Amino acid sequence: MPVTIYDIASKAGVSIATVSRVFNESPRVSPSTRSNVLEVAAQLGYQPHATARSLARRKSSIVSAVIPMLTNYFFVEILRGLQDTLAKTEYDLLVFSARTLDEVDGQMDRALQRGQAAGILVFSSPMTPARVERLSKAKEALVLVDCFHAGLDSVTTNNVEGGNLATKHLLEQGCQRIALLMANPESVPARDRREGYVRALEAAGRAVEENLIVVSADEEHHGYSEKSGYDAMRQLLSVAEPPDGVFATSDVQAIGALRAISEAGLPVPDTIRVVGYDDILISQHVGLTTIRQPMYEMGVVAAKRLLSQVSSPTQVRAQTVLSPSLVVRRTTGGQSELAHTEVAQS
């Protein structure tokens, strides 16, 4: 029933090799033959069979992305960059989403199915030795996105710089006691952001007070949750001398913290200033000062890197590090750039 190159070949009076050449834009076909074949093909409504093609070419036209917690706005934005870039090529995108970091290994195995994809992108997953081993063994084109491992291609943002930016901003705002609300320490970005926080304090000649750092032990989303921020903030507010500045390793945590602060009746930004991380959609509406990552660009760069690896496997490895930027809003005394906030003030 489905039409194959054989049907075209016989109807056009040529061999299947010639038909194949036409569809592969081979220069070794005479113009007349080409147009003849094309015409017959159009007439029959021919479409190349994707799978057969991949098999014969020994190369798939699919790229796989392993993404934990797809719900995150963060990933969706990166995905957009990816998609927009891939759409211009012949590659399609297979998405493997993991609900938790533990599911990543399973999804990675699926994504690494031999013959399935020409390359694979792994998002935001800590590079455990087992994973590195598994990934290198597969010998497939690979780009890490938002995570890092020496010797592997990666696209990340500079979390140390981000933590630094956030903390420096709070310092400049005159904060004296700056707390850190941290997600699970097994999260590398969280650790890096803390590193930036520590460096900023030290650069300013301030001591790092351990009791101002609250590390989440929440399982859910590895501590990147509203509840985690809320709980941490409650804890900070219960001590004798509460902080006057808070840097949370994510916006959701910051929003939780804001809730705790609001419940305690303390004014933001007057008594306490708050900075988050990510610039998720809500942040605009809440007026949360935050660190924004160039998500869309990450997707674009990652796709390009992967494609260039696919086309020239000998490619040197490269680590691309993009810089985050500070977005000042109401929670640190900035002007909300969006009138939205008023909405909720009614």
Add this chain to the structure above:
Amino acid sequence: MPVTIYDIASKAGVSIATVSRVFNESPRVSPSTRSNVLEVAAQLGYQPHATARSLARRKSSIVSAVIPMLTNYFFVEILRGLQDTLAKTEYDLLVFSARTLDEVDGQMDRALQRGQAAGILVFSSPMTPARVERLSKAKEALVLVDCFHAGLDSVTTNNVEGGNLATKHLLEQGCQRIALLMANPESVPARDRREGYVRALEAAGRAVEENLIVVSADEEHHGYSEKSGYDAMRQLLSVAEPPDGVFATSDVQAIGALRAISEAGLPVPDTIRVVGYDDILISQHVGLTTIRQPMYEMGVVAAKRLLSQVSSPTQVRAQTVLSPSLVVRRTTGGQSELAHTEVAQS
């Protein structure tokens, strides 16, 4: 280099057919042979070649989803349902995202690549005759998600019911002049929601006032945008007798409307009550009353339908219609179920 069934066959002293049978759980293999083969395979680190398998089986283990405007929280949620359901099967998910509805056709063509996928899901795209034609010609398993066409499998929510719920709620709240902020009329869901609005008014014996209905002509996101809602609301507020209730066909529009209302200095919900549609994440924080669609379930149901079509092609067509539900929040006088809102009240 890569290990194939031939390698296993020779090392295990059996034929490739037997190896294949082992990996296809055929019952016609003796237990001893099976375990022997399995052992050799493990030793060699064998992995079946996905593409070769698909070709030989004449059936892909991939499912494609064509999604316009993936950025929407709505789609991401459905995707989650899809993924979670597919993850339990052997199927993987190929995602084709279109930035606009016009790009849908192109992505649909890619998704319909012969041999690529075992089935395809098309999201929220108006079923033009050309599309219906294209989709039926492909003869692939197909499920429409959030869109509808007689004779095709589909999973939708009842938008008429949703519009009705929203409007009835406003009526019950005592609103006398209920405006409708509508997205582009070429969007079927928008039209259906209007239908529900109209019916609710008529059921209550109210007249439908055309000048209370503002239809967006915005290109961006087909009128499902913050700006569209803002502009429409401004227009409504500029007339002699402004509405005391507003139903917007999406939350983003409602949020734009709230901004306009807030700028005009009118209190919500006291003077104007607002209901949106979708229940996106921000809505909780803004305290927006809205109509919630069972997004995750849609994904689950769609995946199940598609899989059952794939396994039994003679399957009768079915249209699944899920019911939306009303979520009452601050903008119609309800209690915010989340303390979050206070955050922004500081």
Add this chain to the structure above:
DNA sequence: ACAAAGAGTGTAAGCGCTTACACGATTAGT
């Protein structure tokens, strides 16, 4: 004890395409 049935395995023919190699027909070079 002998045919019939069944279990376990192998042989080989695809699946729909790509591509190395071979071959005849031009065209170019001298």
Add this chain to the structure above:
DNA sequence: ACTAATCGTGTAAGCGCTTACACTCTTTGT
């Protein structure tokens, strides 16, 4: 005018797997 290079095309061998069919042993029934 004759060899060499070039062009356009066909032949056939895969790509790595599945599966119909055939075949050889065991079982089982009588």
